Amino acid sequence: MKNYFMRFPEGRTKAVTLSYDDGCRADLRLAETINKYGLKCTFNINSSLMGSNTQDWHLTKEEIAEHLLGTGHEIAVHGALHKAPGMTTIIDGIRDALDGRIGLERAFGGIIKGMAYPNSGIRIFDNGATYNDVKNYLIELGIAYARSLGGDNDCFLMPEDWYNWIPTAHHNNPKIMEYIDEFLKIDVNSEYAGARRPRIFYMWGHAFEFDRNDNWEHLTEICEKLSGNDDIWYATNIEIYNYTKAYRSLEFNVDRTVVYNPTLHTVWFHADGKDYCIKSGATLNI
Numbered sequence: 001m002k003n004y005f006m007r008f009p010e011g012r013t014k015a016v017t018l019s020y021d022d023g024c025r026a027d028l029r030l031a032e033t034i035n036k037y038g039l040k041c042t043f044n045i046n047s048s049l050m051g052s053n054t055q056d057w058h059l060t061k062e063e064i065a066e067h068l069l070g071t072g073h074e075i076a077v078h079g080a081l082h083k084a085p086g087m088t089t090i091i092d093g094i095r096d097a098l099d100g101r102i103g104l105e106r107a108f109g110g111i112i113k114g115m116a117y118p119n120s121g122i123r124i125f126d127n128g129a130t131y132n133d134v135k136n137y138l139i140e141l142g143i144a145y146a147r148s149l150g151g152d153n154d155c156f157l158m159p160e161d162w163y164n165w166i167p168t169a170h171h172n173n174p175k176i177m178e179y180i181d182e183f184l185k186i187d188v189n190s191e192y193a194g195a196r197r198p199r200i201f202y203m204w205g206h207a208f209e210f211d212r213n214d215n216w217e218h219l220t221e222i223c224e225k226l227s228g229n230d231d232i233w234y235a236t237n238i239e240i241y242n243y244t245k246a247y248r249s250l251e252f253n254v255d256r257t258v259v260y261n262p263t264l265h266t267v268w269f270h271a272d273g274k275d276y277c278i279k280s281g282a283t284l285n286i
């Protein structure tokens, strides 16, 4: 029996993704900075707060469309009004997530199905809702994944539960540079055959924190370390979700000698020392 592992597009063993919250003015500088380095970000936007205040803090939908979506980043749900699902009643949680999704889809078109939990998210429950309630209603609302928080994913593993997707670290984590070095050091294909899992480095935060701490050079340093690596796929959260879903939709015979790709993606995988690539609609004998 062979060991099978997903590989990212072009057979890459690792992915890097970012997730930044609240649709603030500093997102423009963040996007401009990471664009120079080819990194991709998911921007989590409160649909009812776009362009909403007089201090010019929230981006307008035109700015988001041009500078964030327009340069290849993802826009994801962050509630219409930034309500924590764990702190609201079930019906208020449903309303904030659904209004958030509708608001973004009407503003930007397309299908918007990613999410980052607003506020304390699913870390505290105080109004009768449980994690299972939240997960179930998000599934019914067509949300594909939801980023959570709580501890660091410094093993760089893919999420086990898409509705509790734990990032590697916040950019202000004192160990962030250590984590990056550790991540870059991993040589996935030379690990023993049963452990060659793909790895992901997932950083989150709020762009306004770079303004507040006057440390934009910290972001530049991080980008310099992470960028330009042939082993790494630079992708948004939803690109990683969609690709992983395609990989997990591959069909195999029992002996795992025949594989069929029923999806619209070209998919890469690794089996006992060899990389394979299977095109949409193709069948491959291994």
Ligand SMILES: [Zn+2]
Pocket (backbone or CB within 6 Å): 021, 022, 078, 082, 118, 119
């Ligand atoms: Zn937020």
